Amino acid sequence: METPAIQTHGLTRRFGSLTAVEDVTFSVAAGQFFGFLGPNGAGKSTTIKMLTGLLEPTSGTMEILGEPFGAGATNLKRQIGVVPEGMALLGRLTAPEYLRFVGRMYGLDRNIVNQRTEELLEFMQLANERRKLITDFSHGMQKKLALAAAVIHGPRVLFLDEPFEGVDAIAAGMLKTLLQGMIHRGATIFLTSHVLEIVERLCDHVAIIHQGRLVANGSLEELRAGVASTLPGTDSPQRLTLEEIFLNIVGAGTQEQAQELSWLA
Amino acid sequence: MAGIAPVPEPVAAGAGLFSPLARSQYGALARMRLHMLANNVRSVQGAFELGARTVTFFIYALMGCGLSAGLCIGAYIMASHTMWQPLPMLFWITFIVWQVVPIALASFQEQFDISGILRFPVNFPSFYLLQLVFGLVDVPVILGCLCCLGIYVGFVLARPKDFFWTAVVLAIFAAFNIITARAILAWIDRWMAQRRTREIVSAVFIVLMLSLQLLNPALYQNGNRTRRSHSSHANSQHVSRDTSVWTHSLSTIVQWLPPGLAAEGLRESAENHPGHALESFGLLGLYILGVGGVLMVRLRAEFSGENLNEAPVRSAAAIGRRKWLIDGSGPVAAVIEKELRTLPRAMPLLFAIGAPLLTVLIVGTVLRNSFPPETAPFRLAFPLCVSYTLLGFAPIIYNNLGAEGTGIQILFLSPTPMRTVLLAKNLFHAAIYAGVSIVAGIFAASRLGTPDGILLVATAAWLLFALPTNLAAGNLLSLAMPYRMNLGRLSRQRGSQTSALISMLVQLGVIAVGLAVFEIGDALQMTWLAPLVFLSLAAVMILVWIAVLRRADSMAGRNKDRLIEVLAKRE
Numbered sequence: 064m065e066t067p068a069i070q071t072h073g074l075t076r077r078f079g080s081l082t083a084v085e086d087v088t089f090s091v092a093a094g095q096f097f098g099f100l101g102p103n104g105a106g107k108s109t110t111i112k113m114l115t116g117l118l119e120p121t122s123g124t125m126e127i128l129g130e131p132f133g134a135g136a137t138n139l140k141r142q143i144g145v146v147p148e149g150m151a152l153l154g155r156l157t158a159p160e161y162l163r164f165v166g167r168m169y170g171l172d173r174n175i176v177n178q179r180t181e182e183l184l185e186f187m188q189l190a191n192e193r194r195k196l197i198t199d200f201s202h203g204m205q206k207k208l209a210l211a212a213a214v215i216h217g218p219r220v221l222f223l224d225e226p227f228e229g230v231d232a233i234a235a236g237m238l239k240t241l242l243q244g245m246i247h248r249g250a251t252i253f254l255t256s257h258v259l260e261i262v263e264r265l266c267d268h269v270a271i272i273h274q275g276r277l278v279a280n281g282s283l284e285e286l287r288a289g290v291a292s293t294l295p296g297t298d299s300p301q302r303l304t305l306e307e308i309f310l311n312i313v314g315a316g317t318q319e320q321a322q323e324l325s326w327l328a
Numbered sequence: 329m330a331g332i333a334p335v336p337e338p339v340a341a342g343a344g345l346f347s348p349l350a351r352s353q354y355g356a357l358a359r360m361r362l363h364m365l366a367n368n369v370r371s372v373q374g375a376f377e378l379g380a381r382t383v384t385f386f387i388y389a390l391m392g393c394g395l396s397a398g399l400c401i402g403a404y405i406m407a408s409h410t411m412w413q414p415l416p417m418l419f420w421i422t423f424i425v426w427q428v429v430p431i432a433l434a435s436f437q438e439q440f441d442i443s444g445i446l447r448f449p450v451n452f453p454s455f456y457l458l459q460l461v462f463g464l465v466d467v468p469v470i471l472g473c474l475c476c477l478g479i480y481v482g483f484v485l486a487r488p489k490d491f492f493w494t495a496v497v498l499a500i501f502a503a504f505n506i507i508t509a510r511a512i513l514a515w516i517d518r519w520m521a522q523r524r525t526r527e528i529v530s531a532v533f534i535v536l537m538l539s540l541q542l543l544n545p546a547l548y549q550n551g552n553r554t555r556r557s558h559s560s561h562a563n564s565q566h567v568s569r570d571t572s573v574w575t576h577s578l579s580t581i582v583q584w585l586p587p588g589l590a591a592e593g594l595r596e597s598a599e600n601h602p603g604h605a606l607e608s609f610g611l612l613g614l615y616i617l618g619v620g621g622v623l624m625v626r627l628r629a630e631f632s633g634e635n636l637n638e639a640p641v642r643s644a645a646a647i648g649r650r651k652w653l654i655d656g657s658g659p660v661a662a663v664i665e666k667e668l669r670t671l672p673r674a675m676p677l678l679f680a681i682g683a684p685l686l687t688v689l690i691v692g693t694v695l696r697n698s699f700p701p702e703t704a705p706f707r708l709a710f711p712l713c714v715s716y717t718l719l720g721f722a723p724i725i726y727n728n729l730g731a732e733g734t735g736i737q738i739l740f741l742s743p744t745p746m747r748t749v750l751l752a753k754n755l756f757h758a759a760i761y762a763g764v765s766i767v768a769g770i771f772a773a774s775r776l777g778t779p780d781g782i783l784l785v786a787t788a789a790w791l792l793f794a795l796p797t798n799l800a801a802g803n804l805l806s807l808a809m810p811y812r813m814n815l816g817r818l819s820r821q822r823g824s825q826t827s828a829l830i831s832m833l834v835q836l837g838v839i840a841v842g843l844a845v846f847e848i849g850d851a852l853q854m855t856w857l858a859p860l861v862f863l864s865l866a867a868v869m870i871l872v873w874i875a876v877l878r879r880a881d882s883m884a885g886r887n888k889d890r891l892i893e894v895l896a897k898r899e
Contacts, residue, residue, distance in 0.1 A: 117740055117892060119885075140743040149896040151737035155670045167662030168742035196673065212738070 066129035068093040068220050068251035069114065074123035076109050083109040085275045087123070091253060091268070096246050098266035099255045102313055106275040107255040108148045111224050114253070115145045127220060141169060144218030146226050150209040154198030158189050158208050161197060162215055169216035176215070183211040186241070188234075202229040210238060214245070221245065223254045227261055239265060263305035273313040345453040353450060357458065373809065373826070380826035385467075392471040395425065396478030403482025412595045418479050419501065419587030426472035426505040427512060452631050459627055460510060468509060476502050483594065493597040493605065500609060501590040504616050511623035518626060520675035586615045659744040663752030671760075674731060676813060677724055681764055684720035688713045688768045692775025708846055710779040711787040713772040715842065717764050718794055719835060721757065723813070725802035726831040727824070728753045729895060730813040736895040746884035747877045750806075754799045754873075765791055782855045786846070789862030794838045796869040800876045801834045807883045810894050841865070 069091040076084045084106040091097045101107045112118035114125060116132065125132050127139050145151075153161055159180050166176035184190040187207040192200065197208065210226055221242075227235050242252055242265065256262050262269065269286060271279040279286055287303045290311050344350065369375055399418050406415050442455075442462050450458075476498045484491045519525040582588045593608035671677055695709055728750065729736060739749050769787070773779065779787070811824045842862075849857040884891065 115741060117737060118889060137743040137745070140741065143741075145737075145741050147737050147741070149734035149737060151734050151741065151896070153666065153670070153735035153738075154733055155673045155731070156666065157669075160666070160669050164662050164666045165738060165742070167665075168659050168738065168744050170659065170743065 065093055067091055067126070068095065068128060069097075069253060070126040071114070072124045074110065074113060074125060075121050076106075076113060076118065077121045082275050084113070084120075084272075087272065087275075087277050089270050089277060089280050091251060093128075093251055094246065094249050095251055095268050096242070096266045097251070097253050098262040098269040099253060099272065100259070100262065100269060100309060101255075101272035105272045105313075107272060108224055110272065111145075111147070111222050111253070111255060115143060115147070115222050116140065117145075117147065141216065142219045144213035144216065144221045146206075146209045146213045146223045148224045150205055151212070152197050152205055152209060154196065156197055157193055157195060158184060158197060158200075158211075159193050161208065162212055165212040166215045171216055179215050183215060187211050187237070203231055203234055206230050207234055207238070210241070214241070218250065220251045220253070223252065223256075225256055226254065227256055227258045235261070259305045259309060269305070271309065271312055279308075279312050344451070345457060347451075350451065350454045353454060354458075357462075376826045377824065380824075380829040384825055384829055388467045388471065389474075392474035395421075395471070396474040399475055399478035400482035400485075403479045404486045405482075407483045407486035407598065410598075412591075415595060416582060416588045416591035419590045420582075422472060422475035422479065422501070423505060423587045425475055426468055427509055429468040429471055452628065455631050456624065456627055459514075459623075460506065464506070469506065472505055473502060487598055490594075490598055494594060497590050497593045497597070497609070497612075500612050500616070501586065504586050504612060504619065507616060507619045507623060511619050511626065514623060514626040514630075517675075518629075520679070584611075586612055589615070659742075659748050660752040660755070663749055664756045667753060667756045670731065674813075677731070680720045680723050681760065682720075684717040685764065685768055685771065688716060689771045689775065691716075692772050696775045707783070707850070708843065709776050710769075710772050710783060711790055711842065711846070712839075713776070714765055714768045714787055715790060715794060715839065717768040718761065718791075718798060718838075720764075721761055721798070722828070722831045722835065725757055725798050726805045726827055727809075727811055727813065728757070728802060728806045729810050729891065730806070732895055733812060734896040736891055740884075740888060740892070745881050746807075747880040750803050750880050751877055754803070754877075758795055758799065761791075761795060782859065786849075786855075786858040786862060789859040789866060790842045790845075793862045793866040793869055794842070796866065796873040797838055798831075798834060800869065800873040801831070803873075803876050803880060804883075805830060807880065807887050807891070810891055812895050 067090040070089075072088050074084060074087040075082070087106075087110060099107055099110065109118065113120045114127070114132070116136065127136075128142055130136065130139055132139055153164070156164065162180040162183060163176050166179060167173075171179070181190075184193060187210070189204060189207060189211070192204065197205065200208065206226060206229060210223070213221060213223070223242075226238060230238065239261070242254075246252060254262065254266065263283065266283070268282050269279070270277060270281075279289070281289070283305065286305075286308050290303060290308045294311070369378055399421065402418055403415075405411065406418075442458050480494055480498050483494050487494075516529075519529045583592060589608045589612045593605050593612065596602075596605035596608060692709075692713055723730075729739075732739065739746065805827050809824050809827045811827065845858050845861045849855050849861075
């Protein structure tokens with residue numbers, strides 16, 4: 064049996080009395096495009112932070128590419144690329160300066176860094192903005208740059224926290240092409256996003272976290288079948304969209320609450 | 329429908345300075361500040377901050393009281409003996425304290441950035457007023473007010489009948505100072521925010537320093553003649569006459585400036601010339617209007633949504649592939665290169681490095697002029713001047729991750745250990761400091777005379793001891809008490825008072841050890857002792873620094889949550 068790219072067991076994180084993530088256990092196969100969904104505050108970013116070594120779990124274990132992963136796992140870090148919640152950009156550098164910095168921090172050779180920087184800037188359509196400071200970039204440009212920095216060292220596992228947030232349709236299409244290309248070449252991608260259409264189109268496996276607990280985990284077909292079985296009169300479960308599945312699992316009742324605010328224009 | 333009742337229109341409306349909407353906004357801001365203060369104390373670090381702030385406040389209050397007492401005595405003597413000529417000096421001292429202290433403290437003070445309220449429906453007059461009012465309970469204002477209070481008490485004790493006019497003059501003078509300080513900081517922020525204006529300001533700064541260098545010999549060329557002829561009586565008279573003409577011209581100009589006008593207003597009212605006194609007040613009022621207008625221009629631009637961070641984009645033809653500044657692909661080189669690229673774009677860091685140099689030049693000149701030409705100022709003036717420049721490095725060394733912002737995450741995500749990152753930063757800061765101390769040494773030598781060989785070596789050895797001490801303490805504090813620096817602004821920085829206090833104590837300790845070693849060497853008539861002791865201390869502190877670096881990873885791991893939370897949070 065092939066070693067999973069990501070595996071967690073009983074992953075838990077507490078902040079004082081608040082339990083942000085509780086007993087989360089899942090496995091992501093190598094080469095899988097894995098969607099990790101949940102409403103705001105469900106524990107998605109906390110999970111990603113733990114999986115990438117930005118946050119120490121309170122309890123539980125995690126393995127990346129078959130090896131136990133902790134903050135000190137230097138060699139494993141070389142195999143991982145991350146677009147974290149805050150994008151981890153350095154506002155007072157230009158895009159090429161930042162990409163070169165990141166490449167060198169991952170220990171890449173000078174020539175490779177230079178070459179990849181140019182290629183990534185071209186691909187991300189940031190080549191004309193090479194003199195601009197990152198702090199002056201639009202949000203979408205910053206997202207593209209953060210993604211470029213996450214892939215510059217050719218990671219085998221890529222963690223993306225809301226990569227499509229604030230990105231225009233053209234850039235989103237470009238990012239999708241890049242990510243699908245990586246999957247074809249054997250990389251594993253762990254993605255969180257609120258844009259469910261994109262997740263549905265890209266991911267072959269989805270897990271849903273709600274109030275810190277994993278409430279669903281499986282392929283889209285499995286999730287559809289599971290939800291359909293709870294909905295009487297659903298004759299064709301394959302027509303269920305991911306949004307309907309998601310709302311059925313975690314979002315029931317919110318639309319009725321919105322209608323209560325009758326003072327809104 | 330359950331629960332929420334319809335709200336037909338906003339509760340408070342209006343556009344005036346004290347309209348219901350504006351008043352409700354002032355109230356909301358005041359409550360917000362109060363809540364922030366209360367919430368800060370909830371955490372252990374917040375409680376430390378409050379403690380450190382209290383201690384710092386106490387230190388500054390003591391300094392202010394001392395200054396105030398001096399001005400009080402001065403004002404009393406001048407008013408009771410009708411010595412009007414030196415009276416403007418008291419106002420000039422107050423003015424300088426009021427204007428220089430905020431610039432000197434700009435990088436250390438925690439201030440609320442009121443610009444953040446622009447996303448709410450705030451009108452311009454309210455915005456202007458809030459810019460003036462917020463941060464009023466601050467060290468420079470308190471020091472300035474204590475100075476004014478000292479003058480007031482001294483003057484009124486000597487001339488009780490003038491209590492009202494004196495209060496009016498000092499109130500107007502205080503208002504002028506508050507507005508001027510705000511205007512200066514606002515414009516410095518603007519000039520330093522963009523590459524071109526920053527370059528112009530840097531050029532002006534260099535020209536100013538060179539002018540100061542040339543001014544002194546120009547003014548004292550007669551003094552040199554005196555030195556050559558060994559104080560011949562005729563030459564002394566000539567020098568005295570020249571100096572008196574020069575002083576007279578200067579005082580004519582100075583009396584039309586605000587401190588001079590305030591002093592003139594006091595004198596005229598004391599001599600029962602209400603018309604002339606009102607004339608001085610009127611002119612002082614015009615200055616307030618002028619400075620207020622200058623501030624308004626700046627704030628209007630900020631109010632209109634100006635982006636101080638905007639960086640001009642070069643034309644496509646000018647775009648070329650830039651070479652690497654530091655060769656090698658290792659993380660140390662990467663971090664050093666990043667620091668090198670960031671520094672020229674980081675105004676608070678440039679200011680922190682540059683300002684002490686100017687101070688060294690000014691203090692050196694003052695010391696030079698305070699002593700007879702044949703006599704050198706006290707022996708330790710040179711090492712003190714050079715080591716003073718290390719003070720400017722405090723916000724950089726003691727918060728060396730503060731400029732990373734969200735980029736702190738990349739340091740944790742990459743396979744580079746934190747000790748490597750800190751090592752690179754320390755090497756970079758040490759290299760910059762070496763350059764700055766050499767420049768400071770040249771400035772000090774040009775003002776105070778070239779020090780003897782032993783003193784030069786001892787000073788270098790002292791710095792060799794001071795640098796690793798500061799770097800080691802700086803690394804610990806950077807990991808334990810980080811705070812985010814806004815590299816686009818000089819003023820309105822968020823700072824950590826605890827960190828500032830600890831860094832100040834370390835610096836004072838280093839200076840105290842230095843002075844003690846020098847004094848002991850001199851007392852034993854073994855001047856060669858100082859370099860040896862400093863080198864031994866330096867060796868110990870280098871070992872301590874290495875030990876701190878070795879522990880950096882475990883410490884960064886323990887404080888990772890806090891580092892990311894504080895540095896990577898969105899503004």
